[in-house]
Amino acid sequence: MTQTPLPAEDQKQKHVIGCYDCGLPGPILLAQGGIHGNEPAGVAALQRIVQALEDGQIRMRGRLIAIAGNLPALDCKQRFLARDLNRRWTEQDIQKLEQRSPDKDDTEDQQQRELLQIYRACEAEAEHGMVFVDLHSSSADGPPFTCLGDTRPNRRLAMSMPVPMVLGLEECIDGAVMDYFNRGGHASIGVEGGRHQDPRTVDRLQAAVWHLLVAAGMLEKKAIDLRGERAILHATGGHLPRVVEVRYRHVISEEDEFIMQPGFTSLDPVNAEQLLAHDRRGEVRSSEGALVLLPLYQGQGEDGYFLCRPVRQFWLRLSSLMRWLRMDHLAYMLPGVQRQKDDPTSILVDPRIARWLVIEIFHLLGYRKRGMRGKKLLFARRWANERTARLGKSTAS
Numbered sequence: 265m266t267q268t269p270l271p272a273e274d275q276k277q278k279h280v281i282g283c284y285d286c287g288l289p290g291p292i293l294l295a296q297g298g299i300h301g302n303e304p305a306g307v308a309a310l311q312r313i314v315q316a317l318e319d320g321q322i323r324m325r326g327r328l329i330a331i332a333g334n335l336p337a338l339d340c341k342q343r344f345l346a347r348d349l350n351r352r353w354t355e356q357d358i359q360k361l362e363q364r365s366p367d368k369d370d371t372e373d374q375q376q377r378e379l380l381q382i383y384r385a386c387e388a389e390a391e392h393g394m395v396f397v398d399l400h401s402s403s404a405d406g407p408p409f410t411c412l413g414d415t416r417p418n419r420r421l422a423m424s425m426p427v428p429m430v431l432g433l434e435e436c437i438d439g440a441v442m443d444y445f446n447r448g449g450h451a452s453i454g455v456e457g458g459r460h461q462d463p464r465t466v467d468r469l470q471a472a473v474w475h476l477l478v479a480a481g482m483l484e485k486k487a488i489d490l491r492g493e494r495a496i497l498h499a500t501g502g503h504l505p506r507v508v509e510v511r512y513r514h515v516i517s518e519e520d521e522f523i524m525q526p527g528f529t530s531l532d533p534v535n536a537e538q539l540l541a542h543d544r545r546g547e548v549r550s551s552e553g554a555l556v557l558l559p560l561y562q563g564q565g566e567d568g569y570f571l572c573r574p575v576r577q578f579w580l581r582l583s584s585l586m587r588w589l590r591m592d593h594l595a596y597m598l599p600g601v602q603r604q605k606d607d608p609t610s611i612l613v614d615p616r617i618a619r620w621l622v623i624e625i626f627h628l629l630g631y632r633k634r635g636m637r638g639k640k641l642l643f644a645r646r647w648a649n650e651r652t653a654r655l656g657k658s659t660a661s
């Protein structure tokens with residue numbers, strides 16, 4: 265069966281699950297589900313939220329815009345058709361896409377063009393700051409958690425939920441949509457809700473979005489049953505470490521024939537040398553005692569699993585203090601560290617001179633490792649724009 269392609273405007277509209285506002289000034293919360301087509305829970309959660317807001321005519325500041333990501337992949341219930349749509353959102357990727365003729369587009373290129381139009385329209389409208397939230401689910405059972413680029417507004421929004429916060433995932437995954445919004449100075453958070461087909465995943469993602477609406481100062485706590493929503497998240501995520509940091513990503517390709525050992529769920533503790541998986545070369549064992557994250561139990565995907573470790577409260581407080589004192593801006597004064605001339609958000613670290621400055625120190629200052637430039641380590645960080653920095657300050661917990 266052949267289908268006549270719809271005009272561009274209709275295609276764009278199809279992504280929109282719903283918009284809600286009461287005409288009161290405030291931030292924009294752009295909430296996206298289904299950037300991966302086998303993750304329909306986020307879309308379902310957003311449908312419920314828009315419905316509940318409309319039914320209750322709930323008073324809200326600002327505007328909620330709920331969208332679905334990869335429409336053809338959602339129809340086929342597959343993570344993607346040609347390529348992962350949650351990649352290639354770096355500046356260079358977008359430039360390349362826009363310079364190329366749409367005739368050469370694969371399914372995801374076309375989806376990316378449509379989403380890009382929506383993102384830009386939201387950014388242009390966001391006079392009072394903007395929060396982007398990307399809702400995901402996974403192939404394994406597991407507790408809900410948030411992941412984010414480590415800016416202070418992102419931290420504050422994520423901390424409003426009683427679930428673990430995962431730092432450093434975005435350092436491993438280049439060009440995710442979240443990165444696009446961080447780069448624009450907006451707040452940007454990913455929420456992982458649990459297993460794809462588990463109905464509780466929809467409940468948790470819904471609870472996460474309610475929390476963000478409150479934390480961003482858009483909804484009053486009493487406008488919804490926040491305590492009930494909190495209990496939903498706390499039931500599965502409350503007993504886990506508050507903040508963990510990704511230390512290792514096990515990258516796989518199809519040729520690896522990677523098969524995860526059964527029974528792992530996200531944030532399960534594993535010992536050094538513990539058997540985690542098999543691939544064509546044999547056994548895959550854990551390189552260290554850690555917590556396993558996002559073990560892969562589906563065909564598509566390039567991450568076998570991640571390993572992470574809890575970050576102690578002491579370091580979190582110290583890093584908040586250092587940033588409050590604006591010491592993060594002075595990192596380039598340290599020995600062996602220099603500013604990138606063409607990009608003020610990046611620094612180069614000479615590992616021979618700055619040997620004692622472990623990567624962790626730069627992480628705490630909000631920098632993320634971006635790779636190597638010659639023999640030097642390239643670290644980059646993003647600052648939230650001023651509107652974002654003020655988000656929900658009066659009401660956030």
Ligand SMILES: [Zn+2]
Pocket residue numbers: 299300303399400401
């Ligand atoms: Zn996903």
